[in-house]
Amino acid sequence: MTELTATLTTLALAELHGSLADPALESMNFLNEVAGRYPEALSLAAGRPYEEFFDLADIQRYLNRYERYLTEDRGLSAAQVRRAFFQYGRTKGIIHELVARNLSVDEGISVDPESIVVTVGCQEAMFLVLRALRRDERDVVLAVAPTYVGLTGAAKLVDMPVLTVAGGPGGVDLADLTATVHQARAQGLRPRACYLLADHSNPSGLSLDLPTRHALLELAEREDLLLLEDNPYGVFASSPEDRPPTLKALDTRHRVVYLSSYAKTGLPGARVGFVVADQLVANGSDGGSDATPSLLADELAKLKSMLTVNTAPIAQAVIAGKLLTYDGSLVKANEREIALYRENLARLLSGLAQAFPADSGVEWNTPSGGFFLVVSVPFEVDDALLETSARDYGLLWTPMHHFTQDPQARRQLRLAVSLLTPEQVDEGLRRLTRLIADRLG
Numbered sequence: 001m002t003e004l005t006a007t008l009t010t011l012a013l014a015e016l017h018g019s020l021a022d023p024a025l026e027s028m029n030f031l032n033e034v035a036g037r038y039p040e041a042l043s044l045a046a047g048r049p050y051e052e053f054f055d056l057a058d059i060q061r062y063l064n065r066y067e068r069y070l071t072e073d074r075g076l077s078a079a080q081v082r083r084a085f086f087q088y089g090r091t092k093g094i095i096h097e098l099v100a101r102n103l104s105v106d107e108g109i110s111v112d113p114e115s116i117v118v119t120v121g122c123q124e125a126m127f128l129v130l131r132a133l134r135r136d137e138r139d140v141v142l143a144v145a146p147t148y149v150g151l152t153g154a155a156k157l158v159d160m161p162v163l164t165v166a167g168g169p170g171g172v173d174l175a176d177l178t179a180t181v182h183q184a185r186a187q188g189l190r191p192r193a194c195y196l197l198a199d200h201s202n203p204s205g206l207s208l209d210l211p212t213r214h215a216l217l218e219l220a221e222r223e224d225l226l227l228l229e230d231n232p233y234g235v236f237a238s239s240p241e242d243r244p245p246t247l248k249a250l251d252t253r254h255r256v257v258y259l260s261s262y263a264k265t266g267l268p269g270a271r272v273g274f275v276v277a278d279q280l281v282a283n284g285s286d287g288g289s290d291a292t293p294s295l296l297a298d299e300l301a302k303l304k305s306m307l308t309v310n311t312a313p314i315a316q317a318v319i320a321g322k323l324l325t326y327d328g329s330l331v332k333a334n335e336r337e338i339a340l341y342r343e344n345l346a347r348l349l350s351g352l353a354q355a356f357p358a359d360s361g362v363e364w365n366t367p368s369g370g371f372f373l374v375v376s377v378p379f380e381v382d383d384a385l386l387e388t389s390a391r392d393y394g395l396l397w398t399p400m401h402h403f404t405q406d407p408q409a410r411r412q413l414r415l416a417v418s419l420l421t422p423e424q425v426d427e428g429l430r431r432l433t434r435l436i437a438d439r440l441g
Contacts, residue, residue: 019156027402028149030383038390042428044415045396047202047371049264051419053336059267062321063314069324089313091301093118095320098328099274105328106235108249109258115278115297117304118311122232122261122273126154126195128300128307129228129257129275133192134160140184141228142194144172146403148202148230151195164404165194169365171208172196174215181223193226193257198247200233200370203403203414207368210244217247220255226279227251230259235331236341237369254279257296262319264371264418265330265337270315275300341371344417344425348373351429362436371418374400375432379439381413388435395431 013021035043063085070076070084084094093099096113103109119125130141141155145164155162165180166173177194184191198208208216220227229247237243248258261273277296304310326333349366352375356362361378381399389395400412415432417425 017157018159019153022153022156025153031386031398031402034383034386034390035396038394038396041390041394041396042424042431043396043419044417044425044428044432045398046419047416048419049268050337050340052421058322059318062318062325065321065324066317069320085313085317087313088310089316091305091310092116092297093274093311093316094313095316095323096274098320098323101328102323102330103258103276106331107231107246109246109276111248111258111276111278112295115276115295117275117277117297117300118316119273119275119304120308120311121263121271122230122259123150123154124304124308125259125261125273125275126151126228126230127157128303129193129259129277130154130160131158131303132296132299133226134158135190138188138190139192140189142177142180142184142191142225144177144194144196144201145406146203146400146409147195148197149403151228151230161189163191167201167204167206169206170212171198171201171204171206172212172216174212174219177216178219178223181225191223191225193228194220195228195230197230197233199231199243200236200367200372202233202370203372203398203400204374205365205367205370205372207242207244207370213244213247213250217250217253217255221253225255227256228259229256232261232264233370235265235334236338236371238342238345238367239369242368248276262330265334266319266322270318272311272315272319340422341418342369343422344420345369345373347422347425348415348417348429351426355429355433356436361440371416373415373417374412375415376408376412377436377439379411381411385439389431393431393435395428395435397432 019025067081070081093116095118096116099116099118100111100113103111119128133139140161140163142163142165143151144167146167147164152162163180163184166176181191198213200207227247231246234246248256258276262270266272277300279296280293281296281299282293322333345367352364362375364375365373367373383399386397386399389397398414400409400414403409420428
């Protein structure tokens with residue numbers, strides 16, 4: 001310790017919030033550091049949208065389109081339009097009616113725009129929902145494993161334990177979910193909700209089939225459980241036939257709190273997400289039926305007002321302009337991206353089949369779309385191996401142990417196909433094949 005640092009105030013990590021020592025935060029820092037140390041390595045790790053379709057001119061074009069919408073469609077004066085762009089704006093968001101239209105057009109989801117809160121990415125949406133549901137130390141959230149680290153991180157921030165539920169080949173083990181709920185209640189805990197991605201899950205890439213979706217909704221009703229459906233990848237199906245209705249589209253009892261983001265489909269730099277929270281909240285002290293209810297969205301907005309105040313109107317305006325440009329459809333807006341990701345996933349799956357015969361000990365799942373798939377290998381997949389891969393083979397990927405405590409994950413890695421060209425995917429697979437062959441000896 002230098003003389004200077006010896007004179008500075010020092011805080012003990014043990015005296016700070018427990019989330020700061022959480023392995024999930026350390027994991028993300030490590031992965032980012034590896035990518036930073038080897039910038040020339042091909043990345044089959046990053047779940048980011050393809051960058052070559054980005055055009056700076058689009059930002060101004062979308063802003064102009066939203067301005068015309070405010071003036072021509074909504075009849076706002078010049079002063080009102082300036083205020084919409086430059087001032088704080090309402091906490092729940094200023095583009096909620098366009099988000100509702102997007103959900104109707106692309107997902108067949110019909111919701112009141114007032115049940116929508118526009119958030120700073122989906123991460124804030126998750127935090128708001130968990131913060132609202134966490135009343136005291138008895139409250140827990142369930143999550144289908146392997147689980148997106150953003151959910152586990154948000155739960156840690158609100159001091160809400162996460163109970164994992166088995167995923168399996170079908171995406172969710174309904175028997176294990178039921179057993180986990182019953183066991184938690186027997187221990188005096190209150191399972192408030194179950195988090196999952198029903199479409200092209202991060203990190204597994206798996207989707208729920210239609211019968212499982214119906215059965216899951218029936219289970220949620222029977223067990224008095226909310227479902228937190230996160231859906232940033234739904235539009236990226238390998239074919240239109242591979243797009244079953246979302247849980248929210250099938251939800252007739254308002255059991256589903258729907259979370260999503262425009263990071264993959266709109267513009268990641270805008271950091272715009274949203275939550276549909278159309279559940280009713282009884283306002284009486286005893287929760288009686290005679291109390292005038294509010295929307296859960298209104299309660300989340302109270303929390304947001306003390307967290308981020310609002311979501312940047314300029315960012316919302318860019319997303320709104322893109323939605324308006326493509327008649328409310330992000331499927332239409334992402335036609336090039338959908339085609340690219342479809343080709344990349346098909347090439348990766350075909351290349352894996354050619355590189356690794358059935359007796360090789362190397363296996364993988366077959367997602368019906370999205371960004372991710374999981375490869376299983378007969379050797380340890382740890383952070384040291386990732387470092388070796390980046391340094392000696394010029395390839396980045398993600399160890400699955402960062403997403404789950406399942407021992408099987410210690411021999412699995414996640415591949416992402418969204419950031420590269422088809423030719424780069426082919427080259428990435430060649431590098432991965434050499435790495436695996438060298439490890440197998």
